[in-house]
Amino acid sequence: MAELVVLGAGLSGTLMAYELLPKLRKDQDRITVIGQGSRYHFVPSNPWVAIGWREKQDIEVDLDEVMRRKGIRYFAQGARRVFPNENRIELEDGSSVSYDYLVVATGPDLAFDEIPGLGPDGQTQSICHVDHAVKARQAFEQFTKSPGPIVVGAVQGASCFGPAYEFAFILDTELRKRGLRDRVPMTFVTSEPYIGHLGLDGVGDTKGLLESEMRDRHIKWITNARVTGVEPGKMSVEEVAEGGGAARNHEVPFGYSMMLPAFRGVAAVRGIEGLTNPRGFIIIDKKQRNPAFPNIFAVGVGVAIAPVTATPVPTGVPKTGFMIESMVTATAINIADLLRNAEPKAEATWNAVCLADFGDGGVAFIAQPEIPPRNVNWSAKGRWVHLAKVAFEKFFLRKIRLGDSEPFYERFVLEQLGIRKIKAG
Incomplete structure:
Protein backbone atom coordinates (compact mmCIF):
# COMPACT_ATOMS: atom_id res chain seq x y z
CA MET A 1 0.00 0.00 0.00
CA ALA A 2 1.25 3.48 -0.88
CA GLU A 3 0.67 6.41 1.45
CA LEU A 4 -0.08 9.59 -0.49
CA VAL A 5 -0.05 12.79 1.57
CA VAL A 6 -1.25 16.22 0.44
CA LEU A 7 0.15 18.97 2.64
CA GLY A 8 -2.29 21.88 2.49
CA ALA A 9 -6.08 22.10 2.19
CA GLY A 10 -6.63 25.33 0.33
CA LEU A 11 -7.42 25.69 -3.37
CA SER A 12 -4.57 23.51 -4.64
CA GLY A 13 -4.67 20.99 -1.79
CA THR A 14 -8.38 20.19 -1.99
CA LEU A 15 -8.29 19.93 -5.78
CA MET A 16 -5.19 17.73 -5.50
CA ALA A 17 -6.91 15.29 -3.15
CA TYR A 18 -10.04 15.15 -5.31
CA GLU A 19 -8.09 14.45 -8.52
CA LEU A 20 -5.79 11.87 -6.93
CA LEU A 21 -8.60 9.81 -5.40
CA PRO A 22 -9.99 8.22 -8.60
CA LYS A 23 -6.44 7.41 -9.76
CA LEU A 24 -5.59 5.20 -6.77
CA ARG A 25 -5.13 1.45 -7.13
CA LYS A 26 -8.15 -0.21 -5.58
CA ASP A 27 -7.58 -1.31 -1.96
CA GLN A 28 -3.83 -0.55 -2.26
CA ASP A 29 -3.36 3.19 -1.69
CA ARG A 30 -4.52 5.81 0.79
CA ILE A 31 -4.72 9.60 0.66
CA THR A 32 -4.15 11.81 3.70
CA VAL A 33 -4.69 15.57 3.65
CA ILE A 34 -3.10 17.84 6.25
CA GLY A 35 -4.74 21.24 6.67
CA GLN A 36 -4.90 24.04 9.20
CA GLY A 37 -8.39 23.90 10.63
CA ALA A 50 -13.95 42.84 3.62
CA ILE A 51 -16.72 45.29 2.69
CA GLY A 52 -19.72 43.26 3.78
CA TRP A 53 -20.92 41.85 0.45
CA ARG A 54 -20.33 38.35 1.83
CA GLU A 55 -20.26 36.83 5.31
CA LYS A 56 -17.52 34.43 6.30
CA GLN A 57 -19.92 31.49 6.44
CA ASP A 58 -21.08 32.22 2.87
CA ILE A 59 -17.73 31.18 1.44
CA GLU A 60 -16.74 28.26 3.66
CA VAL A 61 -16.95 24.50 3.37
CA ASP A 62 -16.65 21.90 6.15
CA LEU A 63 -13.71 19.81 4.96
CA ASP A 64 -14.05 17.26 7.77
CA GLU A 65 -17.45 16.27 6.40
CA VAL A 66 -16.43 16.26 2.72
CA MET A 67 -13.19 14.32 3.26
CA ARG A 68 -14.91 11.76 5.48
CA GLY A 78 -1.37 21.63 10.59
CA ALA A 79 2.26 20.67 9.94
CA ARG A 80 5.26 21.77 11.96
CA ARG A 81 8.04 20.37 9.78
CA SER A 96 3.83 12.32 12.70
CA VAL A 97 2.49 11.20 9.33
CA SER A 98 4.65 9.07 7.01
CA TYR A 99 4.37 9.11 3.23
CA ASP A 100 5.50 7.34 0.09
CA TYR A 101 4.57 10.34 -2.05
CA LEU A 102 4.07 13.88 -0.82
CA VAL A 103 2.41 16.79 -2.62
CA VAL A 104 3.20 20.17 -1.06
CA ALA A 105 0.17 22.39 -1.63
CA THR A 106 0.49 24.73 1.34
CA GLY A 107 0.15 28.10 -0.32
CA PRO A 108 2.40 30.88 1.00
CA ASP A 109 3.52 32.33 4.30
CA LEU A 110 2.57 36.03 4.44
CA ALA A 111 5.72 38.09 5.07
CA PHE A 112 4.16 41.06 6.87
CA ASP A 113 7.12 41.15 9.26
CA GLU A 114 9.50 42.22 6.48
CA ILE A 115 8.14 45.79 6.60
CA PRO A 116 7.69 47.62 9.93
CA GLY A 117 4.02 48.31 10.65
CA LEU A 118 2.65 46.21 7.78
CA GLY A 119 -0.28 43.84 8.17
CA PRO A 120 -3.36 43.20 10.30
CA ASP A 121 -1.24 43.13 13.47
CA GLY A 122 0.21 46.48 12.41
CA GLN A 123 -1.33 49.46 10.64
CA THR A 124 -2.68 47.99 7.38
CA GLN A 125 -5.42 45.53 6.55
CA SER A 126 -5.19 42.31 4.51
CA ILE A 127 -7.53 40.22 2.32
CA CYS A 128 -5.15 37.24 2.03
CA HIS A 129 -7.07 35.20 4.60
CA VAL A 130 -10.77 35.23 5.44
CA ASP A 131 -10.05 36.14 9.08
CA HIS A 132 -8.03 39.11 7.83
CA ALA A 133 -10.96 40.08 5.61
CA VAL A 134 -13.35 39.97 8.58
CA LYS A 135 -11.02 42.29 10.49
CA ALA A 136 -10.69 44.52 7.42
CA ARG A 137 -14.48 44.87 7.30
CA GLN A 138 -14.62 45.94 10.94
CA ALA A 139 -11.93 48.55 10.26
CA PHE A 140 -13.76 49.73 7.12
CA GLU A 141 -17.04 50.22 8.98
CA GLN A 142 -15.20 52.27 11.58
CA PHE A 143 -13.49 54.26 8.83
CA THR A 144 -16.79 55.20 7.19
CA LYS A 145 -17.83 57.04 10.35
CA SER A 146 -14.97 59.48 9.77
CA PRO A 147 -13.79 59.13 6.15
CA GLY A 148 -10.34 60.16 4.97
CA PRO A 149 -7.62 59.01 2.55
CA ILE A 150 -7.32 55.35 1.49
CA VAL A 151 -4.16 53.58 0.34
CA VAL A 152 -4.37 50.18 -1.41
CA GLY A 153 -1.69 48.19 -3.20
CA ALA A 154 1.07 45.58 -3.07
CA VAL A 155 4.51 45.89 -1.53
CA GLN A 156 7.92 44.89 -2.89
CA GLY A 157 8.25 41.16 -3.49
CA ALA A 158 4.50 40.68 -3.86
CA SER A 159 3.48 38.15 -6.49
CA CYS A 160 -0.29 38.53 -6.43
CA PHE A 161 -1.45 41.90 -7.73
CA GLY A 162 -4.96 41.18 -9.02
CA PRO A 163 -6.66 41.25 -5.59
CA ALA A 164 -5.12 44.67 -4.87
CA TYR A 165 -6.71 46.12 -8.03
CA GLU A 166 -9.96 44.33 -7.25
CA PHE A 167 -10.11 45.72 -3.73
CA ALA A 168 -9.28 49.29 -4.76
CA PHE A 169 -12.11 49.32 -7.31
CA ILE A 170 -14.54 47.45 -5.04
CA LEU A 171 -13.88 50.03 -2.32
CA ASP A 172 -14.56 52.79 -4.85
CA THR A 173 -17.86 51.12 -5.81
CA GLU A 174 -18.96 50.68 -2.18
CA LEU A 175 -18.01 54.25 -1.20
CA ARG A 176 -20.07 55.58 -4.11
CA LYS A 177 -23.05 53.49 -2.97
CA ARG A 178 -22.73 55.04 0.49
CA GLY A 179 -22.35 58.57 -0.88
CA LEU A 180 -18.89 58.91 0.67
CA ARG A 181 -16.56 58.75 -2.33
CA ASP A 182 -16.14 62.54 -2.57
CA ARG A 183 -14.64 62.56 0.94
CA VAL A 184 -12.09 59.80 0.26
CA PRO A 185 -8.90 60.51 -1.76
CA MET A 186 -7.48 57.17 -2.97
CA THR A 187 -3.89 56.19 -3.86
CA PHE A 188 -2.72 52.89 -5.32
CA VAL A 189 0.84 52.00 -4.26
CA THR A 190 2.50 49.12 -6.09
CA SER A 191 5.92 47.60 -6.67
CA GLU A 192 4.98 47.00 -10.33
CA PRO A 193 6.95 49.06 -12.89
CA TYR A 194 3.66 50.20 -14.40
CA ILE A 195 -0.06 49.89 -13.73
CA GLY A 196 -1.32 46.61 -15.17
CA HIS A 197 2.04 44.79 -15.09
CA LEU A 198 0.53 42.18 -12.72
CA GLY A 199 3.85 40.37 -12.30
CA LEU A 200 3.40 39.18 -15.91
CA ASP A 201 4.75 42.17 -17.89
CA GLY A 202 1.13 42.89 -18.72
CA VAL A 203 -1.43 40.76 -20.53
CA GLY A 204 -3.00 42.22 -23.66
CA ASP A 205 -3.74 45.86 -22.84
CA THR A 206 -3.99 45.51 -19.06
CA LYS A 207 -1.79 48.63 -18.79
CA GLY A 208 -4.22 50.76 -20.78
CA LEU A 209 -7.36 49.17 -19.32
CA LEU A 210 -6.30 49.54 -15.69
CA GLU A 211 -4.80 53.02 -16.09
CA SER A 212 -8.06 54.14 -17.72
CA GLU A 213 -10.05 52.59 -14.87
CA MET A 214 -7.86 54.41 -12.32
CA ARG A 215 -8.38 57.74 -14.05
CA ASP A 216 -12.13 57.23 -14.40
CA ARG A 217 -12.37 56.51 -10.67
CA HIS A 218 -9.97 59.32 -9.63
CA ILE A 219 -7.43 56.98 -8.06
CA LYS A 220 -3.85 58.26 -8.07
CA TRP A 221 -0.96 55.81 -8.22
CA ILE A 222 2.70 55.33 -7.34
CA THR A 223 4.58 52.60 -9.24
CA ASN A 224 8.09 51.20 -8.69
CA ALA A 225 7.21 51.67 -5.03
CA ARG A 226 9.20 50.29 -2.10
CA VAL A 227 7.30 50.60 1.18
CA THR A 228 9.86 51.28 3.91
CA GLY A 229 7.51 51.48 6.87
CA VAL A 230 3.98 52.13 8.07
CA GLU A 231 2.99 54.24 11.05
CA PRO A 232 -0.49 55.13 12.27
CA GLY A 233 -2.06 57.12 9.45
CA LYS A 234 1.12 57.37 7.36
CA MET A 235 2.93 55.13 4.85
CA SER A 236 6.55 55.81 3.90
CA VAL A 237 7.16 54.96 0.25
CA GLU A 238 10.35 55.17 -1.77
CA GLU A 239 9.75 55.53 -5.50
CA VAL A 240 12.61 53.73 -7.25
CA ALA A 241 14.23 54.95 -10.47
CA GLU A 242 14.92 52.71 -13.46
CA GLY A 243 18.52 52.15 -12.39
CA GLY A 244 17.56 51.13 -8.87
CA GLY A 245 18.23 54.37 -6.98
CA ALA A 246 15.64 56.42 -5.11
CA ALA A 247 13.77 58.79 -7.43
CA ARG A 248 11.43 60.29 -4.87
CA ASN A 249 10.21 59.74 -1.33
CA HIS A 250 6.54 59.91 -0.40
CA GLU A 251 4.74 60.09 2.90
CA VAL A 252 1.25 58.95 1.98
CA PRO A 253 -1.48 59.68 4.55
CA PHE A 254 -4.33 57.22 5.11
CA GLY A 255 -7.31 56.59 7.31
CA TYR A 256 -7.66 53.08 5.90
CA SER A 257 -5.17 50.90 4.04
CA MET A 258 -4.97 47.40 2.58
CA MET A 259 -1.58 46.27 1.27
CA LEU A 260 -0.74 42.83 -0.08
CA PRO A 261 2.52 41.46 1.40
CA ALA A 262 5.36 39.54 -0.18
CA ALA A 267 7.90 27.37 7.92
CA ALA A 268 7.29 23.62 7.57
CA VAL A 269 9.46 23.50 4.43
CA ARG A 270 11.50 26.71 4.47
CA GLY A 271 15.27 26.23 4.60
CA ILE A 272 15.36 22.55 3.58
CA GLU A 273 18.36 22.19 1.28
CA GLY A 274 17.47 20.84 -2.14
CA LEU A 275 13.73 21.18 -1.53
CA THR A 276 13.29 24.95 -1.50
CA ASN A 277 14.83 28.11 -2.94
CA PRO A 278 16.06 30.95 -0.66
CA ARG A 279 12.50 32.28 -0.23
CA GLY A 280 11.24 28.84 0.80
CA PHE A 281 9.35 28.00 -2.39
CA ILE A 282 9.47 24.39 -3.61
CA ILE A 283 11.84 23.71 -6.49
CA ILE A 284 10.20 21.59 -9.20
CA ASP A 285 10.90 20.28 -12.69
CA LYS A 286 8.45 20.24 -15.60
CA LYS A 287 6.65 17.27 -14.05
CA GLN A 288 5.96 19.27 -10.81
CA ARG A 289 8.57 17.03 -9.13
CA ASN A 290 11.40 18.07 -6.83
CA PRO A 291 14.78 17.01 -8.31
CA ALA A 292 16.45 16.35 -4.93
CA PHE A 293 13.53 14.37 -3.47
CA PRO A 294 11.74 12.70 -6.42
CA ASN A 295 8.86 11.42 -4.27
CA ILE A 296 7.89 15.03 -3.47
CA PHE A 297 5.73 17.08 -5.83
CA ALA A 298 4.44 20.63 -5.42
CA VAL A 299 1.50 22.62 -6.77
CA GLY A 300 0.05 26.07 -6.27
CA VAL A 301 1.37 29.30 -4.84
CA GLY A 302 4.19 27.56 -2.95
CA VAL A 303 5.96 26.59 -6.19
CA ALA A 304 9.16 28.42 -7.20
CA PRO A 312 13.46 48.10 -10.50
CA VAL A 313 11.53 46.83 -7.47
CA PRO A 314 11.22 43.04 -7.06
CA THR A 315 7.93 41.52 -8.23
CA GLY A 316 6.92 37.88 -8.20
CA VAL A 317 4.88 35.79 -10.62
CA PRO A 318 1.22 35.08 -9.76
CA LYS A 319 -0.21 31.57 -9.82
CA THR A 320 -3.80 31.94 -11.02
CA GLY A 321 -6.64 29.44 -10.63
CA PHE A 322 -6.38 27.65 -13.97
CA MET A 323 -2.58 27.51 -13.73
CA ILE A 324 -2.95 25.81 -10.34
CA GLU A 325 -5.59 23.43 -11.69
CA SER A 326 -3.29 22.41 -14.54
CA MET A 327 -0.47 21.76 -12.04
CA VAL A 328 -2.84 19.57 -10.02
CA THR A 329 -3.97 17.56 -13.04
CA ALA A 330 -0.41 16.93 -14.23
CA THR A 331 0.70 15.88 -10.74
CA ALA A 332 -2.23 13.48 -10.32
CA ILE A 333 -1.39 11.82 -13.65
CA ASN A 334 2.30 11.56 -12.79
CA ILE A 335 1.75 10.03 -9.35
CA ALA A 336 -0.72 7.55 -10.87
CA ASP A 337 1.99 6.55 -13.37
CA LEU A 338 4.55 6.06 -10.58
CA LEU A 339 2.12 3.88 -8.64
CA ARG A 340 1.96 1.66 -11.70
CA ASN A 341 5.74 1.60 -12.25
CA ALA A 342 5.60 3.96 -15.24
CA GLU A 343 7.65 7.10 -15.80
CA PRO A 344 5.89 10.45 -15.20
CA LYS A 345 5.05 12.19 -18.48
CA ALA A 346 2.45 14.91 -17.83
CA GLU A 347 3.37 18.60 -17.82
CA ALA A 348 1.16 21.48 -16.68
CA THR A 349 0.17 24.05 -19.28
CA TRP A 350 0.77 27.04 -16.96
CA ASN A 351 -1.75 29.23 -18.76
CA ALA A 352 -3.26 32.21 -16.93
CA VAL A 353 -7.02 32.64 -17.26
CA CYS A 354 -8.37 35.24 -14.86
CA LEU A 355 -11.51 37.19 -13.94
CA ALA A 356 -10.83 40.32 -11.85
CA ASP A 357 -13.96 41.82 -10.28
CA PHE A 358 -14.30 45.59 -9.75
CA GLY A 359 -17.65 45.56 -7.99
CA ASP A 360 -19.61 47.00 -10.90
CA ILE A 371 5.36 33.42 -19.23
CA PRO A 372 5.98 35.38 -22.50
CA PRO A 373 6.24 34.97 -25.45
CA ARG A 374 2.61 33.89 -25.70
CA ASN A 375 0.31 32.26 -28.20
CA VAL A 376 -2.65 34.15 -26.70
CA ASN A 377 -2.25 37.60 -25.07
CA TRP A 378 -5.74 39.02 -24.53
CA SER A 379 -7.64 41.25 -22.11
CA ALA A 380 -11.02 43.01 -22.01
CA LYS A 381 -13.29 44.72 -19.50
CA GLY A 382 -17.01 45.06 -18.84
CA ARG A 383 -19.84 44.47 -16.38
CA TRP A 384 -20.07 40.88 -17.60
CA VAL A 385 -16.82 40.11 -15.72
CA HIS A 386 -18.44 40.97 -12.37
CA LEU A 387 -21.41 38.73 -13.19
CA ALA A 388 -19.10 35.91 -14.29
CA LYS A 389 -17.09 36.15 -11.06
CA VAL A 390 -20.27 35.85 -8.99
CA ALA A 391 -21.31 32.80 -11.00
CA LYS A 399 -17.59 21.74 -6.58
CA ILE A 400 -15.68 21.76 -3.27
CA ARG A 401 -18.75 20.73 -1.27
CA LEU A 402 -19.47 17.84 -3.64
CA GLY A 403 -15.83 16.73 -3.88
CA ASP A 404 -16.00 16.96 -7.67
CA SER A 405 -12.72 15.80 -9.25
CA GLU A 406 -13.39 17.04 -12.80
CA PRO A 407 -11.08 19.93 -13.88
CA PHE A 408 -13.23 22.84 -14.95
CA TYR A 409 -11.61 26.24 -14.38
CA GLU A 410 -10.55 27.05 -17.95
CA ARG A 411 -13.74 25.61 -19.41
CA PHE A 412 -15.88 27.77 -17.10
CA VAL A 413 -14.02 31.01 -17.83
CA LEU A 414 -13.84 30.45 -21.56
CA GLU A 415 -17.57 29.68 -21.61
CA GLN A 416 -18.13 33.06 -19.93
CA LEU A 417 -15.99 34.72 -22.59
CA GLY A 418 -17.91 32.88 -25.29
CA ILE A 419 -21.22 34.05 -23.84
CA ARG A 420 -19.88 37.61 -23.86
CA LYS A 421 -18.77 37.38 -27.48
CA ILE A 422 -22.17 36.03 -28.55
CA LYS A 423 -23.93 38.88 -26.72
CA ALA A 424 -21.54 41.44 -28.19
CA GLY A 425 -22.21 40.06 -31.66
Missing part, protein backbone atom coordinates in the same frame (compact mmCIF):
# COMPACT_ATOMS: atom_id res chain seq x y z
CA SER A 38 -11.44 22.10 9.32
CA ARG A 39 -12.84 24.88 7.12
CA TYR A 40 -12.06 25.67 3.50
CA HIS A 41 -12.60 29.31 2.48
CA PHE A 42 -12.84 30.59 -1.09
CA VAL A 43 -10.03 33.17 -1.09
CA PRO A 44 -11.15 35.08 -4.24
CA SER A 45 -14.26 36.17 -2.30
CA ASN A 46 -12.25 37.80 0.49
CA PRO A 47 -12.52 41.32 -1.01
CA TRP A 48 -16.32 40.96 -0.83
CA VAL A 49 -16.12 39.80 2.80
CA ARG A 69 -17.61 11.24 2.85
CA LYS A 70 -14.96 10.70 0.16
CA GLY A 71 -12.90 8.32 2.31
CA ILE A 72 -9.90 10.67 2.61
CA ARG A 73 -8.07 10.79 5.93
CA TYR A 74 -7.92 14.41 7.16
CA PHE A 75 -5.76 16.04 9.85
CA ALA A 76 -6.70 19.60 10.79
CA GLN A 77 -3.86 20.42 13.21
CA VAL A 82 8.68 18.15 6.78
CA PHE A 83 11.57 15.66 7.08
CA PRO A 84 12.16 14.56 3.47
CA ASN A 85 15.08 12.27 4.32
CA GLU A 86 12.73 10.33 6.61
CA ASN A 87 9.58 10.56 4.42
CA ARG A 88 7.82 12.02 7.43
CA ILE A 89 5.83 15.10 8.44
CA GLU A 90 5.69 16.25 12.04
CA LEU A 91 2.31 17.77 12.92
CA GLU A 92 1.76 20.70 15.28
CA ASP A 93 0.58 18.39 18.06
CA GLY A 94 3.84 16.40 17.95
CA SER A 95 2.45 13.38 16.08
CA PHE A 263 5.02 35.76 -0.07
CA ARG A 264 7.53 33.14 1.07
CA GLY A 265 7.43 29.41 1.67
CA VAL A 266 5.79 28.17 4.86
CA ILE A 305 8.83 30.35 -10.47
CA ALA A 306 11.42 32.85 -11.70
CA PRO A 307 10.19 36.43 -12.36
CA VAL A 308 9.08 37.18 -15.92
CA THR A 309 11.42 40.19 -16.22
CA ALA A 310 13.84 42.11 -14.02
CA THR A 311 12.08 45.14 -12.51
CA GLY A 361 -17.42 45.71 -13.74
CA GLY A 362 -14.09 44.01 -14.15
CA VAL A 363 -11.24 42.88 -16.37
CA ALA A 364 -10.65 39.41 -17.83
CA PHE A 365 -7.39 38.25 -19.32
CA ILE A 366 -5.89 35.18 -20.94
CA ALA A 367 -2.14 34.56 -21.14
CA GLN A 368 -1.23 31.31 -22.90
CA PRO A 369 1.34 30.51 -21.66
CA GLU A 370 1.65 32.75 -18.61
CA PHE A 392 -17.85 31.31 -10.65
CA GLU A 393 -17.94 31.63 -6.84
CA LYS A 394 -21.19 29.66 -6.66
CA PHE A 395 -19.96 27.07 -9.13
CA PHE A 396 -16.63 26.52 -7.38
CA LEU A 397 -18.03 26.29 -3.83
CA ARG A 398 -20.50 23.69 -5.06
